Amino acid sequence: MASWFKSSAKAGKPAMTAEEEDNHLRDVERALLHLLNDDIAAADNILKQQESAYHYLGRGISSFISSMLGVEKELLREAANQLQAAENKTWEGMKKAQKEPSAYRSHIYPPGTEYLLCYAVSQLTSAICAVLSGSVTEAIKGFYKLRKAFLTLDSIMQIEGKYLRERAGSGNSLGARLDHSSTASLASGGPSAALVTSDEKAAEDVAEKLHGELDPPDVKVDASDTTPLAASKLHSRLLEIDPASVGITSHTDIFIHSGTRLCYGVLLVIFSMIENPLFTKILYIVGFKGDRERGTRYLWQAARFDNFNSAIAGIALLGYYNGLVGFCDILPTDAGADEDLSGYPRAKCRALLTDMRERYPESKLWKMEEARFHGYNRNLREAVNILSDNSTSQMKQIAAINVFEMSLTSLFLHDYELSAQCWKRCAKLSHWSPTMYAYLTGACFLEIYRNNRLSDPATAEKYKMEATEYIRKAPPLAGRQKVMSKELPFDQFICRKVSKWEERAKAWNVDLVDATGISPVTEMIYLWNGARKQNEVELDTSLEAIKWEKLSHPEKLRGDLDETALQALLKACALRNLKKYDEARVILTEEILNHDRNEFKGYLKDDWTCPNAHYEMACLFWAEKDLEGADHKLNVIECEKWLEKTKWDPYVLDGRLSMKVTTSVVTVKRHKDIMGYD
Numbered sequence: 001m002a003s004w005f006k007s008s009a010k011a012g013k014p015a016m017t018a019e020e021e022d023n024h025l026r027d028v029e030r031a032l033l034h035l036l037n038d039d040i041a042a043a044d045n046i047l048k049q050q051e052s053a054y055h056y057l058g059r060g061i062s063s064f065i066s067s068m069l070g071v072e073k074e075l076l077r078e079a080a081n082q083l084q085a086a087e088n089k090t091w092e093g094m095k096k097a098q099k100e101p102s103a104y105r106s107h108i109y110p111p112g113t114e115y116l117l118c119y120a121v122s123q124l125t126s127a128i129c130a131v132l133s134g135s136v137t138e139a140i141k142g143f144y145k146l147r148k149a150f151l152t153l154d155s156i157m158q159i160e161g162k163y164l165r166e167r168a169g170s171g172n173s174l175g176a177r178l179d180h181s182s183t184a185s186l187a188s189g190g191p192s193a194a195l196v197t198s199d200e201k202a203a204e205d206v207a208e209k210l211h212g213e214l215d216p217p218d219v220k221v222d223a224s225d226t227t228p229l230a231a232s233k234l235h236s237r238l239l240e241i242d243p244a245s246v247g248i249t250s251h252t253d254i255f256i257h258s259g260t261r262l263c264y265g266v267l268l269v270i271f272s273m274i275e276n277p278l279f280t281k282i283l284y285i286v287g288f289k290g291d292r293e294r295g296t297r298y299l300w301q302a303a304r305f306d307n308f309n310s311a312i313a314g315i316a317l318l319g320y321y322n323g324l325v326g327f328c329d330i331l332p333t334d335a336g337a338d339e340d341l342s343g344y345p346r347a348k349c350r351a352l353l354t355d356m357r358e359r360y361p362e363s364k365l366w367k368m369e370e371a372r373f374h375g376y377n378r379n380l381r382e383a384v385n386i387l388s389d390n391s392t393s394q395m396k397q398i399a400a401i402n403v404f405e406m407s408l409t410s411l412f413l414h415d416y417e418l419s420a421q422c423w424k425r426c427a428k429l430s431h432w433s434p435t436m437y438a439y440l441t442g443a444c445f446l447e448i449y450r451n452n453r454l455s456d457p458a459t460a461e462k463y464k465m466e467a468t469e470y471i472r473k474a475p476p477l478a479g480r481q482k483v484m485s486k487e488l489p490f491d492q493f494i495c496r497k498v499s500k501w502e503e504r505a506k507a508w509n510v511d512l513v514d515a516t517g518i519s520p521v522t523e524m525i526y527l528w529n530g531a532r533k534q535n536e537v538e539l540d541t542s543l544e545a546i547k548w549e550k551l552s553h554p555e556k557l558r559g560d561l562d563e564t565a566l567q568a569l570l571k572a573c574a575l576r577n578l579k580k581y582d583e584a585r586v587i588l589t590e591e592i593l594n595h596d597r598n599e600f601k602g603y604l605k606d607d608w609t610c611p612n613a614h615y616e617m618a619c620l621f622w623a624e625k626d627l628e629g630a631d632h633k634l635n636v637i638e639c640e641k642w643l644e645k646t647k648w649d650p651y652v653l654d655g656r657l658s659m660k661v662t663t664s665v666v667t668v669k670r671h672k673d674i675m676g677y678d
Contacts, residue, residue: 016096018104022251024050025114028058029255032308035062037360040394053086053093057118060086064125066397073431073481075397076129083126090118106253108163109156114252116152117259123149124263146267153264156256167246243304258309262302266316268295273324273659292666293342296320300341303352306359314356315365321349322372327529329619330639330664333626334674343667349373364393368402371409375533380413383533400429411440411521412530414541420444434477439494442470443520446513450550467513471498493608493652500562500604514552517563519545522570526612527656531577539574546570561599565592565609572616581620588613588620597648607651615657618642618664633677640668 031046047058060083067075094115097103105111123145130142243249248257272290299320302313325331325344332343339345353373357366367390374383387406393399407422420441427437445467452460475498478491497520504515522545525531531539546567548554557563568591575584592613600610618639625635646661648654672678 016093016100016103018102021052021054021097021104021114024052024054025252025255028052028054029308031058032061033311033360035065035395036308036311036365037362038364038394038398039362053090053115053118056086056089057122060122061125064129066395067129076132080126080129083122083129087119087122087126090115090122094119104252106250106256108247108253109159109256113156113159114256117156117256117263120149120152120156121259121263123152124267149263150267153260153267156260157264160257160260164246254305255307255309258302258305258307258313261298262309262313262316265295265298265302265313268292268298269316269320270295273662296341300348311356311360314352317352318349318369318372321345322369322376324659325663326372326376326532328660328663328667329529329532330622330643330660330667332667332670334671336674340670343670364390364395364398364402368405371405375409375412378533378535380409380533380535380538383409384413384415384418396429400426403429407440408528408530409533411444412525412528412533412538414447414521414538414545416444416447416521432481433488433490434480435474435488435491435494438470438477439474439498440521440524442467442472442474443524445470446516447519447521447545449513450545453552464511464513468511471501471512471516474498489653489655496604496652503604508553508556510553517551517557517560518567518570519550522546523566526570526573527653529660531573534577536578539578542574543571561595562606562609565595565600565613566606568592569609569613569616572613576616576620576623579623581624585617585620588616593617601649608653608657611646611648611651611654612657614642614645615661615664618646622664622668633675636668636671636675636677640665640672643668 027046027050031043034040034046035043043062047055047062049055060079063075063079063082067079094112097112097115098110103111104114106113127142127146127149130138130145243254243257248254268291270290272292272295296317299313299317303310303317321344331337332340337343337345338347341348350373353366353369356363357370360366367386371383371386371390374380374386384406387402387409390402391399391406393402403422403425407419407426410419410422413419423437423441423444427434427441430437445463449460449463449467452463475495478495479487481488481491501512501515501517504510505512508515519542522542525534525542531542534542544550548558548567551557568587572584572587575581575587592610595610597610600607618641621635621639621642624630625632625639643661643664646657
């Protein structure tokens with residue numbers, strides 16, 4: 001970092017004072033907290049009052065949050081421009097702070113580090129905008145900007161680690177153990193392979209030295225125990241250490257400490273979740289490697305403070321647990337599961353949500369997370385109630401996310417009329433995926449048509465027309481939103497699905513909706529893992545929706561492998577969630593797994609059902625491992641084998657399964673280590 005701290009401030013500019021800097025930082029943090037509390041007017045008013053580097057970054061972050069919540073191109077472009085201005089201004093601020101003797105001076109970090117962090121934040125957020133812009137060229141530029149931000153963050157972590165070692169007065173032995181991690185400075189452009197080797201171990205050793213025994217009286221960890229369970233308990237207890245006890249007390253130092261951990265943690269978690277081959281290759285080229293355990297630990301450390309960084313860390317954590325980890329069916333079940341920060345520590349998440357709801361009572365984001373918790377407790381009706389009350393927001397993007405969440409939740413609840421109206425609102429509020437919004441509106445109307453086809457022909461005819469309109473409306477809207485110049489996976493999936501139905505309708509000489517196959521709604525519930533949130537009544541409704549009798553022409557589809565495999569997969573998933581494991585296994589074995597995988601490939605075929613059937617088998621073995629009389633070890637090993645079998649040639653929606661498999665593999669490996677299985 002030496003080269004960063006040699007610049008001189010331009011002559012003629014007013015001197016920078018520590019008091020003024022701190023006031024600017026506090027103003028911007030206050031503005032951004034207003035933003036999170038759904039008070040946009042107050043936030044904008046504060047952010048426009050000054051022209052400091054902090055205010056520039058604040059305006060950039062405000063624009064970035066808006067663009068991320070809506071992920072719309074115009075907003076992304078506006079955010080990119082704001083962030084570029086912030087990048088330039090924070091670099092100037094850093095150079096000035098290095099030179100001005102009246103500027104803030106930390107006893108931990110070199111002069112100007114607070115602006116260097118802001119510079120890295122502007123680069124990081126700008127890079128994310130570039131990746132989502134739809135352009136491969138811009139995305140690649142974004143990845144290299146991401147690399148620079150990562151190097152900067154890692155270097156700040158190195159400085160803090162060195163300070164902690166010195167404060168602890170560590171001896172030669174300890175120092176030698178910790179000196180394995182070093183990162184080349186940005187100026188020297190050193191190798192990027194060391195990017196993930198920050199001094200977290202130093203912080204842990206210092207924490208132990210300063211505070212003695214970390215474990216509570218009822219939870220002792222053997223120092224010689226290196227299992228993930230012991231490590232989880234240690235890392236969990238580390239979160240209770242007061243940063244003030246190691247000298248992190250000033251407002252600016254807390255800003256640097258929490259902000260660095262927030263950004264560093266987010267990057268480590270995101271990199272650990274990426275399975276897209278193109279993204280993975282680019283990350284490898286620029287030297288990135290994810291680590292979800294360390295990443296989540298940093299986020300929990302950042303979430304301890306009462307500032308904007310803490311709030312964003314909280315959003316990131318609950319988004320990770322409720323959105324990514326919660327999407328998976330194979331999660332830790334051992335005694336230390338609630339201490340596993342990279343798994344799903346439910347009690348900690350609940351405590352975090354309670355804290356954030358108290359701090360930001362008007363924030364729509366936290367209310368939405370509360371609804372998600374009800375969903376994972378299989379209480380979808382209460383989730384819908386909360387989301388319904390939470391549907392208005394001063395920020396259009398937050399309102400759009402809330403409506404999207406309500407659209408899915410009501411879909412899982414099989415409230416087709418409500419879900420259809422919500423998908424219509426999504427189309428008005430967001431331009432992210434108009435194809436999916438139209439398709440699911442039509443799919444909901446299709447279910448209502450099927451439920452009334454025999455009992456109420458007049459009502460059925462009305463919904464038949466609406467279903468036809470919206471299903472046909474979906475494909476022409478595809479391709480309007482792209483990532484890395486590629487169509488969204490669901491756009492591809494829906495276009496292929498509708499094309500198959502159109503060909504059937506023409507060949508059979510019937511209306512489009514009468515040529516559709518097994519319940520498109522229940523299929524989409526599976527793809528969004530809604531069965532994990534459904535109670536017994538809702539699961540039974542799913543089973544009812546996929547019966548052959550619901551179709552207009554079941555006799556034409558009973559011999560179609562696409563339809564029989566889809567029905568078997570959806571039925572097996574519902575039965576698994578009803579704890580009817582033997583029935584689910586028989587269906588998967590006799591209806592899908594007895595076919596060669598190549599039978600599922602070809603023009604307009606559903607190529608995703610077979611690999612997902614293998615994942616369902618893994619889920620069954622994981623669920624059965626703790627049953628009375630079960631061979632625990634055998635089930636764990638079988639689960640791992642079936643996860644390995646999910647590796648497949650590329651297919652539409654493969655990213656959705658790979659995300660679940662990635663989390664599952666980590667969970668199984670951790671469990672095997674704890675149990676001592678080879």
